[in-house]
Amino acid sequence: MxxxxxxxxxxxxxxxxxxxxxxxxxxxxxxxxxxxxxxxxxxxxxxxxxxxxxxxxxxxxxxxxxxxxxxxxxxxxxxxxxxxxxxxxxxxxxxxxxxxxxxxxxxxxxxxxxxxxxxxxxxxxxxxxxxxxxxDYGFNGYPLRKDFPLTGYVEVRYDEEQKRVVYEPVQLKQEYRDFDFESPWEGMRALLPGDEKAESADEPEQA
CATH class of the missing domain: 3.30.460.80 (NADH:ubiquinone oxidoreductase Nqo5 subunit)
Known part of the structure; x- marks a missing residue:
């Protein structure tokens, strides 16, 4: 071939x-x-x-x-x-x-x-x-360019309470991003099952 x-x-x-x-x-x-x-x-x-x-x-x-x-x-x-x-x-x-x-x-x-x-x-x-x-209509920038910033733009979504489309600032952490599975834009702050194992592994073993 x-x-x-x-x-x-x-x-x-x-x-x-x-x-x-x-x-x-x-x-x-x-x-x-x-x-x-x-x-x-x-x-x-x-x-x-x-x-x-x-x-x-x-x-x-x-x-x-x-x-x-x-x-x-x-x-x-x-x-x-x-x-x-x-x-x-x-x-x-x-x-x-x-x-x-x-x-x-x-x-x-x-x-x-x-x-x-x-x-x-x-x-x-x-x-x-x-x-x-x-x-979305009116979107600013090109998301897959390597120099596209992670902050400074807006998120467009439909708000059930207001019954209309709303624009909100996007807040993304530039470096160490964790997720709480509640919002795609916020950092993770809750303790997930299994995290305690990682903490105990960092502690020195007892003689």
Whole structure:
């Protein structure tokens, strides 16, 4: 399988020339790193070429590497049912540069791209409805960015007593967080069963 994937990677690189920056077999899958502006052309080829036939989109996700100039990595996963092969396609972008939307060739990417926008702030150019999809209207910030603060934002919830949606400040402990299982925002202060064993283990043994 590994040799077949290497041959497929060489075939793709030859066909797409400088649009593919790297092709390697990792974790049993062929991984391509491609130019951001060429993503539609690359994926169209992977879908339509007779030796590829990656016509089933599995997933689209993002990852944040703040230390990089292009901090965001967009990762696409596809499956060829005909050839029983999987492929991973990656590209990089920064906070300002748009990524071409692939909804024109893979409509299923619609909500995946909206999720990446909502969680990371990556904008997909040409998307038919680039709105947040998981957070509340008016939410400030992008929760899955590594520099997203744990305090300073608000929690939105429905209050049964007031019979309306209320906004309350979120108070998260930055470092040592424990949970009391009553509120997701407060620290744990109750003694749980078994804690006394940990305390006794710290005491010196009696001679």
């Amino acid at each position: 590994s040799e077949a994937l290497k041959e497929l990677g060489a075939h793709i690189r030859e066909a797409l020339d400088d649009k593919v920056l790297d092709a390697a077999v990792r974790y049993g899958e062929l991984t391509l790193r491609v130019e951001r502006h060429a993503i539609i052309e690359v994926l169209s080829y992977l879908r339509d070429d007779a030796e590829c036939r990656f016509d089933l989109m599995i997933d689209l996700c993002a990852a944040d590497y703040p230390e990089r100039g292009e901090r965001f990595e967009i990762v696409y996963h596809f499956l060829s049912m005909h050839n029983n092969h999987r492929i991973r396609v990656k590209l990089s972008t920064d906070e300002e540069t748009f990524v071409p939307s692939i909804t024109g060739i893979f409509p299923v990417a619609d909500w995946y791209e909206r999720e990446a926008f909502d969680m990371y702030g990556v904008v997909f150019e040409g998307h038919p409805d680039m709105r947040r999809i998981l957070t």
